[in-house]
Amino acid sequence: MxxxxxxxxxxxxxxxxxxxxxxxxxxxxxxxxxxxxxxxxxxxxxxxxxxxxxxxxxxxxxxxxxxxxxxxxxxxxxxxxxxxxxxxxxxxxxxxxxxxxxxxxxGHVEYHLKAARDEKDMLLEIMEGSEQARELNRRTRTDPGAHDERIALGELVAREVAARGEAQAEETTKRLSPAAARLSRSEAGATHFLNVSFLVPTASTDSFLKAVREEAERLGEGYNFTLTGPLPPYSFV
Structure with a gap:
């Protein structure tokens, strides 16, 4: 056996x-x-x-x-x-x-954090910040046959979503790293831009949780944080 x-x-x-x-x-x-x-x-x-x-x-x-x-x-x-x-x-x-x-x-435990951005909030930000996106959006709304513009708008939005997600993931990870001993990044999925595990000293869990709360509050209601733990440190074995 x-x-x-x-x-x-x-x-x-x-x-x-x-x-x-x-x-x-x-x-x-x-x-x-x-x-x-x-x-x-x-x-x-x-x-x-x-x-x-x-x-x-x-x-x-x-x-x-x-x-x-x-x-x-x-x-x-x-x-x-x-x-x-x-x-x-x-x-x-x-x-x-x-x-x-x-x-x-x-003396360490693992916390796993996923973060997602509200889709409507993200699209509104892209439209407000990109004249090209606004123009393409206007054309697709006024011309039902604007097939090429519709494809171009979709590609532009996809690039912007990926770029902004990567930048925010890097910034959030950088802000939380001082509260952890190590971290282990995983590939982000279609529904979230951040997927990372933190190795946290047991004696410092309160400080880490405080840092996560502060980061969520800083980003605001357009972001959704999902924190799981404490867990056995699977990601660091």
């Missing part, structure tokens, strides 16, 4: 596993695989494992309990090893790298 891996910790981590439940139905008992200075918290992997709510919650609960007791490298849901022996082999081979990352992440 395959081995399901929840997290990596130091071998001296207080692994209080008896009251925790692993994935599967019935839940799999947890155990530790140790190799030198590091350990992996694992269980048997149930057959046909999928990201059902029950199992995702069990995975997260194990991580939260481990993080409450010290530095933990969280693994994403569904990580499997062939068996305990292979897990121990990998632990031993990469122990120095795991120790370095455990030291870096000790």
């Amino acid at each position: 395959s081995t399901y891996v929840y997290a990596i910790t130091g071998a001296d981590h207080p692994l209080r596993l008896d009251d925790l439940q692993g994935v599967g139905d019935p839940p799999s008992p947890l155990r530790a695989v140790t190799s030198g200075p590091v350990a992996a918290v694992v269980s048997d992997a149930p057959p046909g494992l999928r990201a059902k709510r029950r199992d995702v919650v069990a995975h997260e609960s194990v991580l939260e309990a481990l993080m409450a007791d010290g530095a933990t490298l969280p693994m994403r849901f569904g990580l499997l090893g062939p068996d305990d022996e292979r897990v121990a082999e990998v632990l031993g081979r990469d122990a120095p790298a795991y120790q370095e990352r455990l030291t870096e992440l000790d």
Whole structure:
């Protein structure tokens, strides 16, 4: 049977596993695989494992309990090893790298921030700031056959939306960076211009949250911030 891996910790981590439940139905008992200075918290992997709510919650609960007791490298849901022996082999081979990352992440949590701009607010700003956009818009409204102008207006607006989003993402990230230890950018989606994770010292979470609130207030009602956390520092493992 395959081995399901929840997290990596130091071998001296207080692994209080008896009251925790692993994935599967019935839940799999947890155990530790140790190799030198590091350990992996694992269980048997149930057959046909999928990201059902029950199992995702069990995975997260194990991580939260481990993080409450010290530095933990969280693994994403569904990580499997062939068996305990292979897990121990990998632990031993990469122990120095795991120790370095455990030291870096000790006492830190992750916050994930997405930001979006109200579409109507953005279009109004583009129209107000671009004479070309206003002229193209006037032509498409007065001439139903202005096909080329309609295409040109769409292309102009798309360029402006992308450029303004990139500029605002850079500015917002720069303003929030001093309140975090590290950050990890992800690709922005069609509905938001900012998608970034921040590694924040646990002792500084209030300062970070304050900085996010102030940035949202500075930008105003035309922007929508979605902040998720505190989370295990998945983006920094």
